[in-house]
Amino acid sequence: xxxxxxxxxxxxxxxxxxxxxxxxxxxxxxxxxxxxxxxxxxxxxxxxxxxxxxxxxxxxxxxxxxxxxxxxxxxxxxxxxxxxxxxxxxxxxxxxxxxxxxxxxxxxxxxxxxxxxxxxxxxxxxxxxxxxxxxxxxxxxxxxxxxxxxxxxxxxxxxxxxxxxxxxxxxxxxxxxxxxxxxxxxxxxxxxxxxxxxxxxxxxxxxxxxxxxxxxxxxxxxxxxxxxxxxxxxxxxxxxxxxxxxxxxxxxxxxxxxxxxxxxxxxxxxxxxxxxxxxxxxxxxxxxxxxxxxxxxxxxxxxxxxxxxxxxxxxxxxxxxxxxxxxxxxxxxxxxxxxxxxxxxxxxxxxxxxxxxxxxxxxxxxxxxxxxxxxxxxxxxxxxxxxxxxxxxxxxxxxxxxxxxxxxxxxxxxxxxxxxxxxxxxxxxxxxxxxxxxxxxxxxxxxxxxxxxxxxxxxx
Amino acid sequence: xxxxxxxxxxxxxxxxxxxxxxxxxxxxxxxxxxxxxxxxxxxxxxxxxxxxxxxxxxxxxxxxxxxxxxxxxxxxxxxxxxxxxxxxxxxxxxxxxxxxxxxxxxxxxxxxxxxxxxxxxxxxxxxxxxxxxxxxxxxxxxxxxxxxxxxxxxxxxxxxxxxxxxxxxxxxxxxxxxxxxxxxxxxxxxxxxxxxxxxxxxxxxxxxxxxxxxxxxxxxxxxxxxxxxxxxxxxxxxxxxxxxxxxxxxxxxxxxxxxxxxxxxxxxxxxxxxxxxxxxxxxxxxxxxxxxxxxxxxxxxxxxxxxxxxxxxxxxxxxxxxxxxxxxxxxxxxxxxxxxxxxxxxxxxxxxxxxxxxxxxxxxxxxxxxxxxxxxxxxxxxxxxxxxxxxxxxxxxxxxxxxxxxxxxxxxxxxxxxxxxxxxxxxxxxxxxxxx
Numbered sequence: 001x002x003x004x005x006x007x008x009x010x011x012x013x014x015x016x017x018x019x020x021x022x023x024x025x026x027x028x029x030x031x032x033x034x035x036x037x038x039x040x041x042x043x044x045x046x047x048x049x050x051x052x053x054x055x056x057x058x059x060x061x062x063x064x065x066x067x068x069x070x071x072x073x074x075x076x077x078x079x080x081x082x083x084x085x086x087x088x089x090x091x092x093x094x095x096x097x098x099x100x101x102x103x104x105x106x107x108x109x110x111x112x113x114x115x116x117x118x119x120x121x122x123x124x125x126x127x128x129x130x131x132x133x134x135x136x137x138x139x140x141x142x143x144x145x146x147x148x149x150x151x152x153x154x155x156x157x158x159x160x161x162x163x164x165x166x167x168x169x170x171x172x173x174x175x176x177x178x179x180x181x182x183x184x185x186x187x188x189x190x191x192x193x194x195x196x197x198x199x200x201x202x203x204x205x206x207x208x209x210x211x212x213x214x215x216x217x218x219x220x221x222x223x224x225x226x227x228x229x230x231x232x233x234x235x236x237x238x239x240x241x242x243x244x245x246x247x248x249x250x251x252x253x254x255x256x257x258x259x260x261x262x263x264x265x266x267x268x269x270x271x272x273x274x275x276x277x278x279x280x281x282x283x284x285x286x287x288x289x290x291x292x293x294x295x296x297x298x299x300x301x302x303x304x305x306x307x308x309x310x311x312x313x314x315x316x317x318x319x320x321x322x323x324x325x326x327x328x329x330x331x332x333x334x335x336x337x338x339x340x341x342x343x344x345x346x347x348x349x350x351x352x353x354x355x356x357x358x359x360x361x362x363x364x365x366x367x368x369x370x371x372x373x374x375x376x377x378x379x380x381x382x383x384x385x386x387x388x389x390x391x392x393x394x395x396x397x398x399x400x401x402x403x404x405x406x407x408x409x410x411x412x413x414x415x416x417x418x419x420x421x422x423x424x425x426x427x428x429x430x431x432x433x434x435x436x437x438x439x440x441x442x443x444x445x446x447x448x449x450x451x452x453x454x455x456x457x458x459x460x
Numbered sequence: 461x462x463x464x465x466x467x468x469x470x471x472x473x474x475x476x477x478x479x480x481x482x483x484x485x486x487x488x489x490x491x492x493x494x495x496x497x498x499x500x501x502x503x504x505x506x507x508x509x510x511x512x513x514x515x516x517x518x519x520x521x522x523x524x525x526x527x528x529x530x531x532x533x534x535x536x537x538x539x540x541x542x543x544x545x546x547x548x549x550x551x552x553x554x555x556x557x558x559x560x561x562x563x564x565x566x567x568x569x570x571x572x573x574x575x576x577x578x579x580x581x582x583x584x585x586x587x588x589x590x591x592x593x594x595x596x597x598x599x600x601x602x603x604x605x606x607x608x609x610x611x612x613x614x615x616x617x618x619x620x621x622x623x624x625x626x627x628x629x630x631x632x633x634x635x636x637x638x639x640x641x642x643x644x645x646x647x648x649x650x651x652x653x654x655x656x657x658x659x660x661x662x663x664x665x666x667x668x669x670x671x672x673x674x675x676x677x678x679x680x681x682x683x684x685x686x687x688x689x690x691x692x693x694x695x696x697x698x699x700x701x702x703x704x705x706x707x708x709x710x711x712x713x714x715x716x717x718x719x720x721x722x723x724x725x726x727x728x729x730x731x732x733x734x735x736x737x738x739x740x741x742x743x744x745x746x747x748x749x750x751x752x753x754x755x756x757x758x759x760x761x762x763x764x765x766x767x768x769x770x771x772x773x774x775x776x777x778x779x780x781x782x783x784x785x786x787x788x789x790x791x792x793x794x795x796x797x798x799x800x801x802x803x804x805x806x807x808x809x810x811x812x813x814x815x816x817x818x819x820x821x822x823x824x825x826x827x828x829x830x831x832x833x834x835x836x837x838x839x840x841x842x843x844x845x846x847x848x849x850x851x852x853x854x855x856x857x858x859x860x861x862x863x864x865x866x867x868x869x870x871x872x873x874x875x876x877x878x879x880x881x882x883x884x885x886x887x888x889x890x891x892x893x894x895x896x
Contacts, residue, residue: 025520026495028509034480047494070885075481092493113494115485135615139484286626329480329539335476338540388471 003043003088003457009066011046011088014056019047030089033082034075034136036339037387038422042069042083047094051169051177051208052193057090058206059175067455068200071251072141076148077328077340078421079302080201084456090145092205098122100208107166107183108212112143116150119212130156131249134417135325151200151417153321155373155452156216157283160417161198168194170208173448196443199432202454204447221249221283221319222293226300227274231255231358233304235275235351238374239278240299242347246292249373250281252324258371258382261330266323268316274306278374279324283315324371330395331369335384339396343407344416356406356431357381363401366392375449378416405430406425420458428459465554466510466517467730469547474511476542477504483534488685488820489527490840497524498786500544501532507551523557526830530694532729533819534793545729545792546736552696556606573698578655578687579704585630586684588802600857624660631658631665632683639669646748647718647765652708654724655687656859662846664859667886668723668758673770674889677718682711687723690730694825705734706744714750723758723882725858726825729792731755752887757789758882760858769803770888773808781806781884782814782851784865788857790818799857802881806888812849823864834893835864843868846876855881 003022011020015156021027024046031041043066048054061068068086074081083089096113101128112120116137120130134150140150146168152162159258167181197205217356226235237249254262254270254277263270270277278300282292292429297308311317332338345353354370357379361368372379381403382395404414414420414427429437441459464470480512483500484490500800503524504581509515528548535544559567577584594600630651649672653665665681672679689704708731712720722728732755734748741748756764773779783800790796803811822828822838842865846854854869856862857880 021495023520023525024509024515025518026497028515029496029499029505030504032479034478036478073481073484074479096494117485136481139481241841262539265541326482326539329478329482332476332478332480332540336472338478387475 021045034080038079038082042089045089049076054171055175066450072144075136075419078423082419091176093345129217148419164213167211170205218283220289223281223311226278226305228276229308237303248282252279254371257369265330268323337387340382342418347377349410364395485535486537517558531787531823536791556696631662635681641673645678649679649719650712652722656740664880667883670886719756724791725786729788763798768828769805772892774887778808780851782812782849784856785818822861839868
């Protein structure tokens with residue numbers, strides 16, 4: 001649906017003509033994010049450069065009733081930044097400056113378009129650390145991370161994006177510029193409004209500035225692989241490690257299919273012949289790391305690991321973690337369409353869930369590769385399929401529905417770190433219950449009465 | 461790569477891209493603009509739109525495919541294993557077939573270069589001789605001094621100072637058709653002399669023959685060799701690329717050799733994929749498979765057969781050398797360890813890693829001609845990185861990179877010298893024999 005000349009001219013007046021895209025060749029590549037099988041062309045793409053630009057674009061959108069879809073690097077995995085019909089994409093990729101870093105107060109102030117990796121690199125120059133590390137951290141934007149409350153491999157010990165956001169600047173749908181939170185570790189003035197916007201998926205406002213908490217960079221780390229012939233032994237190892245009061249920073253699980261695909265791509269020496277691989281990492285003070293690593297290795301052996309291999313050096317450790325971050329994309333080697341899920345259950349229910357997924361796949365004659373963050377119960381069953389095959393897609397959908405219901409039955413959540421977006425909408429009411437769901441919709445209606453911000457995401 | 465178009469290509473190749481975005485941080489053009497159409501997944505989305513019939517092979521589409529360096533950094537980064545090279549060449553071929561990059565002058569120069577010069581080695585060498593005469597006879601100095609150069613169209617005028625210096629003698633004058641090592645012959649190999657390498661760096665070809673001989677290889681180097689067709693394939697002219705591939709296979713029957721050696725990264729990347737190119741040719745298909753199996757980059761081959769370390773340094777004084785990865789060697793052929801291994805064999809040489817060594821230098825075939833601004837930006841970035849290492853030499857294994865980087869270092873007023881790793885090795889062997 002083409003935009004009216006008034007809208008394009010108005011947007012060009014705000015951000016400059018060069019920062020408004022409307023030609024098909026320019027906007028077709030904004031029809032998708034990192035989610036499979038979701039594709040919708042926007043009517044225009046706009047690149048604001050300042051908070052003021054964002055505010056004026058939103059005022060114009062409201063005046064002209066144009067839906068707005070905010071986007072960072074477009075690597076989301078629930079369709080959160082896939083355009084809705086007739087929408088204008090507000091792309092923040094060019095608001096990409098780190099504004100300042102304050103080692104005295106351990107905080108970093110940044111624009112939303114900076115990549116997650118660049119944040120951690122900037123922190124590391126001061127001996128500091130920004131721990132959340134989503135799989136796409138080399139390209140994902142920090143604004144997108146906040147909007148989706150992204151997790152990562154280090155969630156077990158270090159938490160998720162929310163745990164590092166101290167304050168936000170948010171432009172409301174009517175163009176008002178607001179600031180919530182502060183650089184103070186303790187701050188209980190008013191509602192914790194920043195928390196409302198973390199994970200709001202672009203549906204309540206546009207995040208234009210972020211104040212992040214940093215922590216001291218760990219001095220040492222040790223990465224290791226444990227190989228298993230039975231998935232249950234891997235799950236038991238995880239429980240035993242936590243029971244031994246060790247909180248490793250990473251406890252990643254890969255099934256055989258995932259390990260094989262990752263190894264095909266990365267050639268880092270992942271075994272391709274065992275039922276389960278655990279990628280474990282502990283970090284902190286060198287003495288503590290050495291002690292914990294030894295304990296973790298012996299627990300793994302006691303629980304039936306066929307072999308435990310310690311990374312020989314930092315380079316090998318980095319290569320293993322990087323290879324794991326590519327697991328999702330590497331699985332795409334097998335079939336044309338790759339559908340990644342992020343069902344999460346309480347840790348104690350992991351083995352039940354992994355087995356249930358494998359059985360569901362078998363019954364529905366589907367290929368599913370499973371990997372995930374075993375330490376925090378966050379699993380990534382990944383369907384390897386072909387969107388052109390209607391019959392197979394129907395079976396995929398049915399299997400998804402079964403897995404979602406099982407997740408809820410076990411006290412889990414339909415999404416641990418990707419967000420609801422378009423992909424998880426149908427199960428949200430079921431998970432939340434009617435009253436909680438309605439309260440959430442009420443908030444949306446209050447803050448965005450015209451319903452122009454990311455319409456159709458999270459709920460209809 | 462069976463002569464397909466985007467509409468007829470196996471759709472699964474397009475679908476292989478799951479648009480996860482892992483390619484974005486490795487793409488030099490996306491890095492510049494931060495716009496999706498200038499990224500690998502964005503370009504694939506446009507190709508998919510063409511395949512779906514949603515988009516025509518428009519002028520804008522053609523412009524975008526021309527803006528892509530074809531450096532294939534995305535292919536190295538892609539966990540899903542997308543064959544970007546195949547998609548890219550198919551897109552460019554579509555563009556040529558539909559003449560989407562309009563312009564009579566463009567068609568004329570394309571016909572002259574791809575259709576004539578690079579199809580006829582004798583004509584190419586003759587043109588090279590004319591150019592060499594122009595450069596050495598004083599005519600060049602005269603045209604520049606008198607300002608007659610201003611009569612040229614602006615595009616050519618800008619390029620004229622970038623014209624590479626043509627060598628006084630080409631490979632056929634420096635390398636006999638057949639040479640055997642002084643000791644035992646361990647392997648029998650063929651040496652491909654290339655086009656730019658032959659006209660501008662024939663000494664690199666001589667050095668390649670020398671290091672092969674020093675490592676027990678007998679070397680066949682026919683005096684007249686066709687172009688490998690990489691320029692054609694890269695620019696969407698797959699028909700001529702096939703003709704040239706057949707000529708190469710005829711000239712170098714792959715059964716006869718232990719290895720077929722190339723020393724130019726850009727050529728090698730194309731040369732080792734004759735099998736997919738000739739897949740539909742029942743006469744050549746099988747020989748093309750053998751050809752691909754025998755094709756080796758010189759550095760890859762040296763390390764594979766256990767290259768002998770020279771006893772003498774190539775230099776009088778200890779020197780620091782850094783290494784720039786040619787895109788089509790590192791991304792196109794996945795060869796990055798071997799050139800460094802060759803350099804580490806050299807006494808008196810310390811290898812300093814180059815930051816962003818795998819980031820394109822902007823040469824990219826004819827890119828410096830078609831996209832001068834972006835090419836200059838990339839060259840500036842590369843030059844600054846090289847200067848930052850403090851090395852006295854930069855080694856690189858592709859004539860396009862060699863020319864581009866030498867020009868950049870010269871313009872920056874540095875005295876850092878450029879050489880093929882194999883030339884440094886050959887120099888060390890010569891000094892070992894008291895000849896250098």
